[in-house]
Amino acid sequence: PTNHTLDLEELSWMKLKEDLNPVLLLLFQVTVWLYSVLAFLPSYLFSSVSESDAGLGSEQERAQRLKAQSVTGRPAGPYRAMGATKRLVSSLHPGVDTLDKVFEDASRRFPDRDCLGTREVVMEEDERQNNGKVFKKVILGQYRWLSYAETHKAAARFGSGLAALGQRAHNNIAIFCETRAEWVIAAQACFMQNFPLVTLYSTLGGPAITHGLNETEVSHIITSRELLETRLKFILLEVPRLQHIIVVDDTPTKWPGYPRGISVHNMATVQELGTKLENVSRGRKQPMPSDIAVIMYTSGSTGVPKGVMISHSNIIAGITGMAERIPNLGENDTYIGYLPLAHVLELSAELVCVAHGCRIGYSSPQTLADQSTKIKKGSKGDTSVLQPTLMAAVPEIMDRIYKNVMTKVEEMSSAQRTLFTLAYNYKLEQLSQGRSTPLCDNLVFKKVRSLLGGKTRVLLSGGAPLSAATQRFMNVCFCCPVGQGYGLTETCGAGTISESGYHSTDTPNPQGEILIGGPNVTMGYYKNEAKNQDFFVDDNGQRWFCTGDIGEVHPDGCLKIIDRKKDLVKLQAGEYVSLGKVEAMLKNCPLIDNICAYANSEEMYVIGFVVPNQKHLLSLAEQYCIRGSWEELCNNAAMEGVVLQVITEAALSAQLERFEIPRKIRLSPDPWTPETGLVTDAFKLKRQQLKSKYQDDIERMYGGK
Structure with missing residues (x-):
């Protein structure tokens, strides 16, 4: 977790404070005061008494208490959470030490509870846009559920x-x-039979897929009809060991036209085969805790994807720690699954939900909300129907929500905008004191909260750092805590520890490269001993992973990520620039949908590649009388100059140093999505691929061509 102070100036709409109507301000303050006194002061006093009796203290006191401490007393650490200074947790329940046992235990305790849910497609149609492009739109029905017992039987x-x-x-x-x-059914089947499961992102390109399949020497692969027909079938001749393809969709039942030696099956056909007496009686070899459960291929943000070997005990240790950070997790919770299950954050989140009897309803980024791209106008997105209580998200998605709501606020009438600003400021102040704001939540933020279904009680962010402004926005407007997870595939998505890398005696707080140790640290990279020696260290029986991230430990034990070793570039004049820091600061600018900062150690300044927000750029073009199509605007030198001016102002407001501010930029008319190969599934920048794409622009911006 990262400790942020409450700095209201980071939010652009807070500038409205200067224009607040004094009558509205007084009316708001009197209303809130009366409501608090008449309705909530008694409950507040009673809750304070009961908390004191229980020895818990107030919410504010709990927020300010020590979170972690160095178990050696040295600034370099290692640091552990206060509840785990003596030992690290490694299992949810005694004897439940492999993933097949986790699911069997859940099926025994919650046999009739809903487990996995999928919405049926009621109607699908093509919708033609003004520019001639055709988009698929769907109307979806209610969720259909498999119980825990049915899911276990299917697996x-x-x-x-x-x-x-x-x-x-x-x-x-x-x-x-x-x-x-x-x-999930396929994964549980593999865990039961002790088949190490090789996971590949569904957005990977042909070379990366081929590399993963050949390196792991698989003979069987599980896929969907769409991925088989659009990606997998084109590389089959390059994967000589592959013999069986199992398609999870129901139709068709025959698959002609595939290379000799490769058989294609439906999932239902394979399940039917599994019911035959001779196959049921075959028996299975149950896994040991030290056996490989998953070989998870990374997204390849720094090059060729690496396969991370994760044992059963690694994953169980990771989800045990995660469970301790989700209050009151249980069978009344509903989780919405839409992030890639090939990502350790999503897989861990779903496994911890299964272990506690939660419902998991499936979605996709294209159908998540009522306004999502595949949802037909007037019909409901998945969050509206499912109304999840738990949700994980990467910062890119939360940043989009933040910017969309900000845009709506700017379009409000003066009175509405004033009310929103008053409520926002008031709630921030109350949250800083550990108090709730039921009146604001019900009257002002209810509509915003409904974007995620209206019942979300915990949001988990992972995959990349979440900006302070976005985290505060989500806390305030969605009326629930936002937990920032820090971890990597190599640590099962979980971890916290700092070791001296710069100087652990730095003041005011110890700083250095973050090393993570514990039972969640994985077995290493598959067939890659050189990388294992670079990143994994065994010391006195403890296994450590060297993250390459630079961290800072605050006095209360909170860990703040301050740099990425490979994102640091030394400019020709000797200044060090953290590219990640520059990007994080500038992404809060409403004009920027995405940005990649770039610097060359032989040059004097930073440059940037920018995906502009279409609505804001068009408005800016109109303001400066710059004409042209979208693509023409993004290639217009005058437009670049105007955008650069806005970026410079935003950078100065964010207190970036002059040498950190991009001096030249290139506007991209096309968004960066995982499908383009320029970002990972967690929307991390693939710097090498971006450098290759914009190589001509780099030469122009540095060479003055």
């Missing part, structure tokens, strides 16, 4: 069917599929 049958097709324990099997219920 057991599928596992037996895979064994009947020749898949053997300890032999790798791949899954290349979108996030959906069948992904």
Whole structure:
């Protein structure tokens, strides 16, 4: 977690404070005061008494208490959470030490509870845009659910069917599929049969898929019809060991036109095969805690994807720690799954939900909300129907929500904008004192909260750093805590520890490269001993992972990520620039949808590639009388100059140093999505690919061509 102070000036709409109507201000303050006194002061006093009796203290006191401490007493650490200074947790329940046991335990305790839910497609149609492009739009029905017992039975049958097709324990099997219920059923089947599961992002390109399948020498792969027909079928001749393709969709039942030696099956057919007596009686070899559960390929943000070997005990240790950070997690919770299950954050989140009997309803970024791109206008997105209580998100998605709501606020009438600003300021102040604001929540923020279904009680952010401004916005407007997770695939998405890298005696706080140790640290990279020696260290029986992130430990034990070693560039004049810091500061600018800062150590200044926000750029073009199509505007030198001026002002407001501010920029008319290969599935920048794409522009901006 990162400790942020409450600095209201970071929010652009707070400038409205100067123009607040004094009558409205007084009316708001009197209303809030009366409501607090008449309705909530008694409950506040009673809750304070009960908390004092329980020895818990007020919310403010709990927020200010020590979070972690160095177990050695030295600034370099290692640091542990206050509840785990003596030992690190490693399992949820005694004896439940492998992932197949986690699911069996949950199925025994919650047999009739809803487990996995999927919305049925009621109607699908093409919608033609003004520019001639055609988009698929869908109307979706209600969620249909499999109970825990039904899910367990489906996984057991599928596992037996895979064994009947020749898949053997300890032999790798791949899954290349979108996030959906069948992904989890397939994964549980593999855990039961001790098949190490090789996970590949559904957005990977042909070379990366080929690399992963050949390196792990799989003979069986689980995929969807769409990915088979649009990606996988074109590389089959390059994967000589592949024999069986299992498609999770129901239709068709025959798959002609595939290379000799490769058989294509439906998931239902394989499950039916698993019900035959000779296959059921075959028995299974149960995994040991030290066995490989998953070989998870990274997104390749720094080059060729690496396969991370994760044991059963690694994952269980990770989700045990995660469970301790989600208050009152249980069978009354509903989780919405839409992030890639090939990402450790999503897989861990879903496994911890399964272990506690939660419902998991599936979605996608294109159908998540009522305004999502695939949802037909007037019909409901997945959050509106499912009304989840738990949700994970990468910062990119939260940043989009933040900017969209900011834009709506700017379009409000003066009275509405004043009310929103008053409520926002008031709630920030109350939250800083550990108090709730039911009146503001119900009258002002209810509509914003409904964007995520209206019942969300915990938001988990991971995959990249979340800006302070966005975190505060989500806390205020969605009326629930936002937990920032820090971890990596190599640590099962969980971890906290700092070791001296600069100087652990730095003042006011110790700083250095972050090392993570514990039972969640994975077994290493698959067939990559050189990388293992670079990043993994064994010391006195403890395994450590060197993250490459630079951290700072605050006096209360909070960890703040302040740099990334490989994102630091030394300019020709000797100044060090943190590219990640520059990007994080500038992404809060409403004009910027995405930005990649770039610097060359042989040059004197920073440059940037910018994906502009279409609405704000068009407004800016009109203001400066710059004409042209969208693509023409993004290639217009005058437009670049205007945008650069706005960026410079935003950078100065964010207190960036002059040498950190991009001096030249290139506008991109196309967004960077995982499909373009320029960002990962967690929307992390792929710097090498971006450098290659904009190489001509780099030469122009540095060479003055």
